[in-house]
Structures are given as C-alpha cells and as structure tokens.
Amino acid sequence: MTASYDLILAGATVVNHDGEAVRDIGVNGGRIAFIGDLSRADAGERLDCKGLHILPGVVDSQVHFREPGMEYKEDLETGSRAAVLGGVTAVFEMPNTNPLTTSEAALADKIKRATNRMHCDFAFWVGGTRDDAGDVAELERLPGAAGIKVFMGSSTGDLLVEDDQGVYEILKNTRRRSAFHSEDEFRLRERLGERVEGDPASHPVWRDAVAALQCTERLVSIARKARAKIHVLHISTREEIPFLAQNKDVATCEATPHHLTLTSDDYARLGTLIQMNPPVRDAEHRDGIWHGISQGIVDVLGSDHAPHTLEEKAKPYPASPSGMTGVQTLVPIMLDHVNAGRLTLQRFVDLSSHGPNRIFGMSRKGRIAVGYDADFTVVDMKRTETITHAQAGSKAGWTPYDGKQVTGWPVGTFVRGTRVMWEGEIVTPSTGQPVLFQDALPA
Numbered sequence: 506m507t508a509s510y511d512l513i514l515a516g517a518t519v520v521n522h523d524g525e526a527v528r529d530i531g532v533n534g535g536r537i538a539f540i541g542d543l544s545r546a547d548a549g550e551r552l553d554c555k556g557l558h559i560l561p562g563v564v565d566s567q568v569h570f571r572e573p574g575m576e577y578k579e580d581l582e583t584g585s586r587a588a589v590l591g592g593v594t595a596v597f598e599m600p601n602t603n604p605l606t607t608s609e610a611a612l613a614d615k616i617k618r619a620t621n622r623m624h625c626d627f628a629f630w631v632g633g634t635r636d637d638a639g640d641v642a643e644l645e646r647l648p649g650a651a652g653i654k655v656f657m658g659s660s661t662g663d664l665l666v667e668d669d670q671g672v673y674e675i676l677k678n679t680r681r682r683s684a685f686h687s688e689d690e691f692r693l694r695e696r697l698g699e700r701v702e703g704d705p706a707s708h709p710v711w712r713d714a715v716a717a718l719q720c721t722e723r724l725v726s727i728a729r730k731a732r733a734k735i736h737v738l739h740i741s742t743r744e745e746i747p748f749l750a751q752n753k754d755v756a757t758c759e760a761t762p763h764h765l766t767l768t769s770d771d772y773a774r775l776g777t778l779i780q781m782n783p784p785v786r787d788a789e790h791r792d793g794i795w796h797g798i799s800q801g802i803v804d805v806l807g808s809d810h811a812p813h814t815l816e817e818k819a820k821p822y823p824a825s826p827s828g829m830t831g832v833q834t835l836v837p838i839m840l841d842h843v844n845a846g847r848l849t850l851q852r853f854v855d856l857s858s859h860g861p862n863r864i865f866g867m868s869r870k871g872r873i874a875v876g877y878d879a880d881f882t883v884v885d886m887k888r889t890e891t892i893t894h895a896q897a898g899s900k901a902g903w904t905p906y907d908g909k910q911v912t913g914w915p916v917g918t919f920v921r922g923t924r925v926m927w928e929g930e931i932v933t934p935s936t937g938q939p940v941l942f943q944d945a946l947p948a
Contacts, residue, residue, distance in 0.1 A: 507545065507546060508531070508539070509546065509548065510538060510539070511532055511534070511549045511550070511922060512531070512532040512548060512551075512879070512922055513531050513543050513548040513551045514529065514530045514532070514559060514881070514883075515529045515552065515553055515554060515555070516553060517530075517554035517557045517558060517559040519559050519873060520559070520560050520561075520854050521540075521561060521873035522859070522873075522874065524851070525850065528540050528542075529541060530543075530559065530879075530881075533922075534922070535878060535879055535921035535922040535923070536869070536876060536877065536878055536879055537874060537878075537879050538875060539875065540874075540875065552924075556887075557883055557917075558883070558884050558886055559881050559882075559883050560853075560854050560881065560882040560883075560884060561854060561859070561870075561871055561872050561873045561881070561882070562593075562858065562870065562918075562919070563592055563593045563836055563858060564594065564596070564867070564871060565596045565597070565806075565807055565808050565835055566759070566865065567684075567738055567739070567808065568584060568596045568597065568599065568809075568810040569598065569809075569810060569812070569828065570583075570585070570810075571584070571602065572615075572618060573602055573615075574602050574604065575602065575603065576900075577900075578812050578814055578901060579899060580900065581598075581615075581619050581622060581623050581627075582622050583898065584596075584810065584832065585619075585625045585627070585935070586898035587810070587832050587897065587899040588624065588625045588832045588898075589898075589920070589925045590898040590915075590929065591915055592836040592882040592918050592926075593625060593832055593833075593835065593836065594625050594626065594870075594881070594882060594918060594919070595627065595628070595870060596625055596626075596628075596832065597628045597651040597940075598627060598628070598630065599630050599654060600630050601632070601656070602615075605632050605634075606631055607634055607637050607644075607664075609643075609647060612629055612631060615629050615649075616648070616649045616939055619937055619939075620937065620938060620939070621936055621937065621938075622935055623935055624920075624926075624931065624935045624936075625918075625920055625925070625937055626880075626920060626938050626939070626940050627938075627939060627940060628649055628650065628651035628939060629650060630650075630651045630684060631644045631651075631652070631653055632654055632656075633654060633655040633675040634663050634664060634675075635663075635666060635674070638671075638674040638675045638678065641653050641675055641678045641679055641683075642679065645679060645680070645681045645945070646680075646944065647945065648939055648941075649940070650942075651940075651942075652684060652865065653679055653683040654683070654684045655672060655675060655683060656686045657685060657686060657687055657688065657689070657690060657723075657724065658686060658687070658693055658720060659693065659782040659783075667691065669723060669726075672727050673730060676728060676733035677731040677732075677733070679731075679733050680944065681734070681865075681866070681942075681944050681945070682735065682736050682757065682864060683733065683735055683736065684736045684738055685724055685736065685737055686738055686739075686782070687720040688712060688720050688783055689715075689717075689720040690720075693712060696711050696712075697711065699711040700822070702821065702823070703822055704822060705776050705822040705825065707822070708772075708784045708823075709786045712783055714742040714744060714786065714790065717740075717741055717742045718742055718748065721745050722748065724737065725749075725752045725755060728755045728756065729755060734756075734757075736757045736758065736804075737756055737757070737759065738809070739759060739761050739764065739781075739807065739809050740758050740797065741764050741784065741786055742783075742793065743790045743792070746797035746803075749797075750802045753802075758804055759805045759807045760797065760803045760856075761807060761831070762806065762808060762831060762835050762838040762839055763779065763781065763809075763829065763831065764785060764790075764794055765791060765795060765798070765839075765842065766842075767791075767905070768786070768788045769785060769788075770788070772785075775905055777819070777820070777825040779905050780822065780828075781811075781828060782827045795847060798847075798852070798856070799848070804856070804863075805856055805857070805861050805864065806839065806860075809831060810829075810831040810899075811827070811828030811829060811830075811831075812829070812900065813828050813829075813901065814901060815902070829904075829905050830903065830904050830905070831904075832899075833896070833897065833898055833899065834892060834906050835857075836882060836884065836913075837890070837892065837911045837913060837914055837915065838909075839853055839856075840884060840912070840913025840914070840915075841912055841913055843913060844912040844913050850886070858870075858871045858872065866943040866944050867940060867941070867942060868940075868942055869941065870940060878920075879921055880920055880921065881918070882917075882918060883915070883917030883919070884915050884916060885914050885916050886912075886913050887912070888913070888914040888916070889910060889914075890910070891910045891911075892907060893907055893908070896929070916929075920936065921936075921938070923936060
C-alpha cells in the first residue's frame with residue numbers, strides 16, 4: 506500500500522540533528538510523519554524544494570510586540586507578520602506592555618488576542634516584580650507562559666527589580682528558567698552624566714561594559730543562592746562570555762544579530778536607529794560575542810525586536826527611545842554571516858531552533874523529527890537580496906539594515922504544516938497558537 510501524506514516537501518537539503526542531506530519530509534495532521542525518500546508516496550500537496558534548505562522552524566525568544574497599550578508602534582498581528590516574512594515560526598513576547606503582563610488575567614488577555622490572529626505560534630514572558638514574587642511559581646506554569654522575565658536595569662516603574670534581595674525573592678520561587686535584562690541599575694544612575702545631548706554615540710559610554718558584567722556577576726551569585734536556572738538576554742560585552750562559560754551549570758545566554766553585526770562606528774551613520782539597551786559597542790565586544798558563538802557558550806539567538814516610530818527615534822538623544830526592529834531580519838542577517846564563514850549552518854540551527862527547544866523545554870518544536878510540529882524555515886542559501894524599509898512587515902516600517910546586501914534568504918515559512926509565507930507573501934490566514942512547554946503542559 507502506498508503511503509499518503511497531507512504534504513510532502515521534496516528534494517530539499519534538510520538540516521537537523523542528523524546533519525545536512527537531501528531528503529523529503531512527509532507531513533500529516535500538522536506534524537512530521539516521515540523523513541527520507543518519498544518519491545513513490547502520495548500527497549495532497551507535493552512541493553518541489555530542490556536547491557533549497559529546510560531548517561527547523563526558527564524561534565525568536567525575545568520580541569516586543571507592544572500590544573496592549575502601544576499598538577501605534579506594533580501589535581501582535583503586525584509583529585507576527587514581520588516574523589513569518591523573515592522565516593520565524595514562533596516568538597516569545599515580552600511583558601513590558603500596558604498593562605504589564607504580571608498576572609494570570611493579563612497573560613490570558615494576551616493569549617486571547619494572539620490566538621488565530623498571530624501568523625506564527627507564540628508564548629509570553631511574565632514579568633517578575635516585587636509584588637508578584639510570591640506568585641511566580643504558579644505564573645510560570647500557566648499555559649502560554651514562556652517563563653518569568655526580570656529587568657535589573659533600564660526599565661521603569663513596577664518591572665524594575667534592581668536589588669539583590671528583590672531578585673532573590675523572585676528566583677527562590679521559580680522552577681523554570683527565568684530570563685534577565687542584566688545591566689546594573691545602580692551604576693547606570695551614577696553615570697547619567699556621561700550622556701551627551703544630541704550624541705547617541707555616548708549611549709555605550711553611559712551604559713558601559715562594567716554595568717553589564719557587574720550585573721551578570723551579581724545575578725549568577727543570586728541564582729546560586731536561590732538554586733535557580735537563569736537566562737541572560739542580549740549579551741553585549743566580551744567580558745561576560747568567559748564568565749558565563751564558567752557558570753553554565755546555572756546560566757544560559759542569548760546573543761542578538763545587532764550585537765554580532767553592528768559596532769559603535771555605526772552610530773555616525775545610523776544615530777538613534779541603533780540605540781539599544783544594552784548598547785551596540787565597539788568591535789572588540791562584537792568579536793568577543795562571536796568567540797562565544799564559536800565556543801558554544803552562547804545558547805540562543807534572539808532579535809530583541811523593539812519597534813518605535815521613526816518620529817520617536819528622530820528625537821534628539823537621550824530623549825530618543827531605545828529599541829529597533831529585528832524579528833524579520835534575524836534569519837537573513839545570520840545566513841549572511843553563515844555564507845561569510847563566521848558560523849556553520851548547523852550552528853545557526855542550534856542557536857535558533859535546537860537551543861530554544863533545549864533550554865526552555867519547548868514541546869514538539871525546535872527539531873525536524875518525526876512527531877514534532879511541522880514548523881519549517883525554508884531558505885535559499887545562494888540568493889542575494891538587499892534589505893529595505895519597504896519590505897518591513899512591522900508597523901514601524903523601518904530597519905537599521907536598510908540598503909544592506911545579504912546572501913541567504915528565507916523563502917518559505919511553515920507553521921504546523923501550513924504554508925504561511927512563500928516568496929515574500931503571506932499566503933494563509935493567521936492560525937497562531939500558544940507554544941506548549943514540557944514544564945507547563947495543560948492538565
């Protein structure tokens with residue numbers, strides 16, 4: 506009897522735990538059913554992918570989609586549109602919305618807004634605060650929760666927890682891995698005078714490398730005391746890499762494409778468009794993070810997609826807000842680095858798919874394996890394109906990489922077996938669903 510599948514992706518180079526090889530993939534019921542030769546099998550749809558690479562669906566575990574409260578910059582639909590246009594199949598969205606995502610009700614509201622409206626699958630970080638420190642054990646296990654996120658610097662209001670005791674009170678109650686913005690708020694306050702009016706290049710002078718390293722050292726010490734697992738977001742300094750290498754038993758870490766691609770030299774050209782927290786720094790720090798990539802110290806990539814309008818970004822520094830778009834450009838920027846020989850395609854897959862699966866305990870996502878969701882990022886490794894503002898799916902409508910030529914391009918995005926994007930077009934109505942996690946499975 507001839508095998509039959511809903512969908513066969515035929516003839517691509519599949520990149521997974523087995524390495525890279527030309528294989529077919531059969532999909533049934535939204536999940537991977539077979540990997541191998543399906544030339545004689547029947548299918549409801551057979552898609553010829555010869556000459557393309559199929560990667561496990563890329564997961565961006567740090568995005569800010571601004572809904573609710575700041576929908577004029579971005580919302581869950583437009584942010585996820587940018588994601589799938591860039592080959593991203595799932596995102597973890599951050600809690601600094603209005604209202605803050607710090608309660609079961611706020612999380613449920615986001616899930617309701619996102620379900621069947623977002624183009625990709627999703628989870629939401631829940632903010633860890635002084636007020637909800639006693640509740641984080643329950644909050645982190647709610648359906649759709651990515652875990653607990655704490656801001657130790659550069660936040661405002663109730664999401665800022667800058668002191669050791671405050672962080673300890675949260676971490677002592679967590680069981681899942683909690684994510685941290687690690688900049689020392691006390692040092693940032695002391696150095697406010699280092700900011701130069703109208704000069705965004707003074708941003709990394711104010712928020713210096715010491716502020717990042719000092720906070721990460723404090724954070725690891727607190728985590729050990731609390732016997733907790735932590736994840737350090739957007740590493741921006743070379744000094745944090747060897748320190749984290751010595752503390753992999755408690756800490757994982759993330760690198761961003763902008764910290765791997767841009768340097769402080771780019772402030773002269775891009776100004777506030779690359780103003781971020783923590784900042785883009787000089788080439789020595791960029792190269793130090795690349796060392797962390799090559800040595801396996803960095804666990805995942807995240808875009809830290811944090812859009813603002815061009816009008817907001819045009820305000821003179823430091824009135825200009827920190828943040829840039831990035832979810833749509835994560836894949837092409839990193840594939841360009843692959844083609845330039847800075848990392849292998851398998852290492853990119855480890856950082857963007859296997860890594861999130863491993864450290865966050867994602868259920869059925871992050872691998873091309875039978876039984877897993879049929880989430881695929883289909884790329885043309887030989888295709889050269891120029892990134893432009895006009896391509897932006899984000900409501901913000903701009904990218905710091907406007908005019909940058911890259912080699913390696915996402916041509917297709919599949920979410921649970923559905924072709925969502927193909928050749929730069931959204932081809933299926935949105936069907937986004939909450940990501941499931943092994944430590945927070947529904948009853």
